[in-house]
Amino acid sequence: MLGTLVEMLSYSFMQRALLAGLFVAILAPLVGSFLVYRRMAFIGDTLAHVAFAGVAIGVYVRDGLGWGGVSPFLSALVVSALAALVIQFLADRTDAYNDVSMAIVLSGGFALGTVVISLTGGIAVSINQYIFGSISTVSWHHVRIMAALTALVGGVVAVSYKHLLYITFDESAARVARLDVDLQNSLLVVLTALVIVAAMQIMGVILVAAMLVVPVAAAGQIAPSFKASVLLSIVVAELSVFSGVTLSYTNDVAASGAIVLIAIGLYAAATVADRYVV
Known part of the structure; x- marks a missing residue:
């Protein structure tokens, strides 16, 4: 096992993949913890599908229209951030994070992506x-x-931690205390969009939302407090990434799928531990 690990890390592309994945394992649970405890887990999946539309637009403009300077990641970030603000706008108007509203944004984003892809056959590859x-x-x-994004998001969460925590567990009281709840909500959904776009190269837009939710759900089974849950969810995500990338190298399987399946396995183990051991 040690020999395999040394061999894997001797390749530069594996070093890059592992490091990027480990950064994702910090970013996703850090933001996902607030989403899960606010019952907003679905927003990650929604923005991931919208990011797909952003990527499709960027790739089409770059390859289909020949505008070589356009980055699909930048277009995905712009489209996802705008979608996040639209979801927040709908939430403010309905005074709740409505599943129907998010489902409309999700399906609309994915539909837009498929339409853009159909404009040229070369994009699909x-x-x-x-x-x-x-x-x-x-x-x-x-x-x-x-x-850099890990440092940025970590810094923003650290500065806004008390406000985000207050709003997460008692939004009504936060409004009574005259906190700018709308600003904090907008900040959270934009951070979510940023994490999704940053992580999609290694995880893919289809599976990246899982890293916002599954490690947090696993940690929540056994963690005694919210802060402990955040820290433990990062540990779960790091273990999932390290094991998944290693499994990908040794067995030639998709890294993103392996990472998510291992995270789900850890969630199942935590659930059993909570029920029968702890």
Whole structure:
């Protein structure tokens, strides 16, 4: 096992993939913890599908229209952030995070992506890496971006932690205390969009939402407090990424799928431990 690990880490592309994945394992649970405890887990899946539309638009403009300077990641970020604000707008108007509203945004985003893809047959090939993830395409530039985003998101959460915590567990009281609840809600959904777009190269837009939810759900089974749950969810995500990337290397399976399946396995183990051991 040790020899296999040393061999894996001797390849530069595996070093890049593992580092990027480990940064995702910090980012996703850090933001996902607030989503899960606010019963907003569905928003991650919604924004992931909207990011697919953003990628499709970026790839079409770059490859289909020949505008080589356009980045699919930038277009995905812009489209996802706008969708996040639309969801927040709908939530403010209905005074709740309505599943129907998010389902409409989700289906609309995915439908837009499929329409854009159909405009040219060549896009379907190049867009697969964004849908399913591709560890071989992670560059050192992308790793540095992930490191910077981890520091940025971590800093924002640290500064806003008390307000986010207050709103997460008692939004009505937060409004009475005259906290800017709408601003904090908008901040949370935009951070979610940022994490999804940052993680989609290694996880793919289809599976990235799972990393926002599954590690947090696993930690929530056994953690004694919210803060402990956040920290433990990051540990679960790190173990899932490390094991999934290693399994991908040794057995030639999709890294993103392996990571999510391992995270689900850890959730099942935590559930059993909570019921029969703890």
